[in-house]
Each structure stands twice: as structure tokens, then as C-alpha cells.
Amino acid sequence: MEKLINSLKKLGLSRYEAQAYIGLNEIITGQANEIAEISSIPRSRIYDILKGLEEKGFVEVERGRPLKYKAIHPTTIINDEKEKLIEELNNTENKLKEIYNKDLSEIQAPVWLIHSQDNIIKREVEIIKKSRRKITIRIGFLLEDEGRAMLKAFNEISRDVEIRIIANPICYINDKKIDIIDLFKKSRLNNLEIIAAELPMMKLLISDEKELFGTFAHFTGEKDSIIPETAVGVDNKYKDICQNFDKHFIKQFEQLKSMK
Structure with missing residues (x-):
């Protein structure tokens, strides 16, 4: 579990966000109190954490009373993050090559x-x-x-x-x-x-x-x-x-x- 949390943290999640996403994957869809319980997260923090996961594209929110949260499929998440990472690495490589060749005088x-x-x-x-x-x-x-x-x-x-x-x-x-x-x-x-x-x-x-x-x-x-x-x-x-x-x-x- 700790390795999985650390891996998700590398994708930009906080520890609690990682725990919540892992817990939500166990039940697929759930209310905030259910996710807090299965993820061992204080209920006073769960809404802010789920809001952060929504903004980062890890969960979908079904509007209603009460709100329900659904985990985005892990394959979708990983593939999206792979593309972002590869694009970022390519951009970094190109910028570094440009600096290397342009600023040799320094x-x-x-x-x-x-x-x-x-x-x-x-x-x-x-x-x-x-x-x-x-x-x-x-x-x-x-x-x-x-x-x-x-x-x-x-x-x-x-x-x-x-x-x-x-x-x-x-x-x-x-x-x-x-x-x-x-x-x-x-x-x-x-x-x-x-x-x-x-x-x-x-x-x-x-x-x-x-x-x-x-x-x-x-x-x-x-x-x-x-x-x-x-x-x-x-x-x-x-x-x-x-x-x-x-x-x-x-x-x-x-x-x-x-x-x-």
C-alpha cells in the first residue's frame, strides 16, 4: 500500500488524496462518508480532498443529495499521466538542447x-x-x-x-x-x-x-x-x-x- 501511495504522490496527489483514490477504487462509487471510512481519512477533511481529486481528474462527481463520487478508471489516469510526462520530458529535452547549443559562450x-x-x-x-x-x-x-x-x-x-x-x-x-x-x-x-x-x-x-x-x-x-x-x-x-x-x-x- 505504501508503494502505491508513493507512486500516486509522484502523479501530483497528496497522501490523503492518494488514500482516497485507492479507497474509492475498492468501491468504485460512494458517498463522502463511505470514502472517508474505507480510506481512513478524517471526515472533516474528506470533502476538500475529494474536491482536489476532482480538479486533478481522478474522480467524477454525480450531483445530487448526497453527492456521489466515482473513480476514474486507473488505465485512463495512467495513460493520461504518461502522455503528460512524455510531453514534459520532450519539451524539457528540446529546451535544454536549445540552451546547450545557444549559450555555449557562457x-x-x-x-x-x-x-x-x-x-x-x-x-x-x-x-x-x-x-x-x-x-x-x-x-x-x-x-x-x-x-x-x-x-x-x-x-x-x-x-x-x-x-x-x-x-x-x-x-x-x-x-x-x-x-x-x-x-x-x-x-x-x-x-x-x-x-x-x-x-x-x-x-x-x-x-x-x-x-x-x-x-x-x-x-x-x-x-x-x-x-x-x-x-x-x-x-x-x-x-x-x-x-x-x-x-x-x-x-x-x-x-x-x-x-x-
């Missing part, structure tokens, strides 16, 4: 991995939107729709943020060609400069010399076509590393620019 650890193409692009967009001074990017490849997502983010930040990109002219993802240079040049953003170069198949985005986000993926075939499901992002906040990579980027960018 985590104290300076380096972590991000998996899946969607999460990688989402994180890059978040980093871009937080930038206040400058963004430098080496683009060896782009994931599908990544370029458009970046451009949308570029358009949402201040034009005072300098954006400098060194990129391979083209790349392939699932054997589909992406014209990287053409894509960004068409944006005509006056705070964006892009220069073509031969780069390894990786991507490094540095924001304000404070955060570096690198993306790596397997590629295949003569065209080095990216396999998107293998993509992994590495988010780094070691200040010295970010500054060092940014310094080398600026040096390479100016050298390439002088050669044009």
Missing part, C-alpha cells in the same frame, strides 16, 4: 566540440553577431547554406565591424559546386574584403581576437567534395591562440592584397 571551458552541420552554422552565426570590431575568416570550404547564413549575419551587424576573408575560389559539397568568392563579392558589403588563395580544406573564423571557431570535415573524390555529416566544429577561447592566429591571418591577408 560555459567556462575554453575549448569544446560542436557536432552536426546545423549546429556548426548556428554557432558561427552567433559568433558573428557578437563581433564588435573585426572578423577574420579562412574559408577552405563551405557547408550547404553556410555562406547565405554568414551573409545574413554580416548584414545584421554594424558596418563598423571589419570583415576580412581569405578563401578558396570554389569548393564542392556532396559534389555540388559552390563559388565561394563570387558568393561573398555579390553581397557588396562595404566593410567586407575577400581575397582568393589556395587553402587547406578547413575553415577558421576569428572574432575580435577573442574567439576562434574552426570547422573540419572529411572529403572525398578528385574534387575533394565535403561529406557534411562528418563536419565537426571546435570552439576555442584561449586568448593567446586567438590573437596568434589573427596576427598570422592579417599578415597573410596584406601579403595577398599587395600581390593583386
